[in-house]
Amino acid sequence: MIAQVGRLFPLGLLLVWESLCRLGVIDARFVPAPSAILACLVTPGSAGDLLDQMGHTLLRTLGGFVLGGAAGLGLGLTCGVCRRFDKALLPLLEILRPIPSVAIIPVAILFLGLGNGMNVAVAAFACAWPVFVAVRDAVRAVDPLLCDTARICGLTQGRAFRLVVLPASLPGAVTGLHTALGIAVAVAISSEMVASSDGLGHLAITASFSHREPLAWAAVLAMGLAGGICSLVFSFLRRLVERSRPGLLGVQYRKGKRP
C-alpha cells in the first residue's frame, strides 16, 4: 500500500507543479508547466535537437571515461605494486588531486583550444582520480597470503601480477570505474556549460539565456536521462560479466549458502 503511494508520489508532485503553474502561483515564464516541457520533448524539431546534443554529450562522456579510466588504472596499478614509485609520486598527486576538476577547464582551453578535445580531456582528468585511488587501494589490500603462495609456487613476478594481483584487485577497480562514470557525465556537462558550442550543457545555458525556458528544462531532463543511461549500461555490462564468469567481480554468495 505504502509502496504504491511512494510510486505515485512523483506523479503527485508533477500534478501539484502543473496546477500551481496553471493557477499562476509560479511564474510560468521562468518555470514552465510540466506539460509545456513535455510538449517540448515531443515536438519533432526540439526533440531532434535534444537527441543530437545528447549524442555529443554521451560521446564526450565516453571518451573521457575511457581515457581517464585507462590512466587511472595504469597509474593505480603501478603505484599499488611499486612502493618506491608511489612514494616519489605521492606529493605531486596529492597536490593535483584536490584541484576542483572544473578549475582545469581554462588550462585545458589554453592547450587544446575550444572543441571536443578540451571537453574530453577535462572529463578524463576528473574521472582518473576515483579509479586511481580505488585501484591503488585494491592492489594494496590483496591478501599477502595469496602473494606468498604465488611466490612459493615459483611464479615469476610478471605471472604473479597477472594471475594473482590483477584478478584480486578487479572488484575494487570496477567500483572505482562506476564512480568515475557518474563523474564523467557531470564533468562533461559542466565543461559544455562553460566552454563549448554544442552538447546538453551548452543547450541548457543558451536556452535559458534566450527565453526558451521549456527547452532549457527539457535539456535538464535529458541530462538526467544521460546520467541514468550511463549508470544502467554499466550495471548491465557488469551483470553480464558476472553471469558469464561468476566470482570474477567479487565473491558471490547465494542466499542461505554462506560458508
Next chain:
Amino acid sequence: MTRLRPLIGLLAAALLWEAASRAAGTRAMPTPGEIASAFVDLVLNGTLLRALGLTLGHTTLGLGAAISLGVPLGLWMGCSRTARALLTPTMELVRPLPPPALIPPAMLLLGFGPAMYVTVVGFAACFPLLLAAMDAGRAMPAPLLDTARSLGAGRLRIATRVIAPACLPGLATGLRTALPVALIVAVLTEMVGGDGAGRLILRLQRTWRIPEMYACVIGLGLAGWALAAGLSFLERRILFWAPAYQRLPPQP
C-alpha cells in the same frame, strides 16, 4: 635519503615543467618561478583571498544546507520502513541527475546571486549525505535501540543519545564524499554565474594573464586540500572512539 624521496618527485616534476616551458616557448606554459611570483602577488593584493573566501563561503553554506536537509531525511528513511517505501521512488528518479544539471533551473528560479550558488551546491552535496545517512540508519544495531527503550528512554532521548552517535561515523564518510563535490560545483556555478574563484580563473584566462591563472588554480587546489584536511582533523578529534579511527597496531 628515504625521507627526502617524496621531494624528489616534486623536484623532478618542477624541473620537467621548467624544461618543457623553456622548450615550448609559448606563453601558455609559464615557468614555475613566474607562477610562484604571480601567486605571491595575487595573495598580497588580496584578489585571490577575496575570491577564495567567496568560493569557500558558498561551499560551506551549501554544505550546511545539504546537511540540514539530507541528514534528517536520510536518517528517517534509514530508520523507518514506511519512509523508505514512500520516498525511494522519488529519490531514484532524481538521483541520476548530474549535479550541474541544476544550474539552469536555479538560474531561472533564483537569478544569479548567493542564493543560487548555495542552492546548487546544496543539491549536489545532498545525495552523498542522504545515502550515507540512510545506510547508517539501516545499519543501526537493533540491540542498542531495544536496550535504550527497555531502559525507559523517550523518543527524543533515543534520537539524540543513541541514534546520532551510532550514525556519526557513517555520516562522516558521507561528508568526506560530499566535500569535493560541493567545491567543484561551487566553482562551476561561479564560472557560469558571477563571482568568486571560478569567475576569477576564467577572467584571468580571457585577459591572457596566464601565470596568474595558474596561481589561481593552485590556490583552489590548496583550498580543496585545506577543506579535506580540516575535515579529517575534526573527524579524528570528534570520532576518536569509533573503531575506524582508532590507530591500528603496526602491521608486521
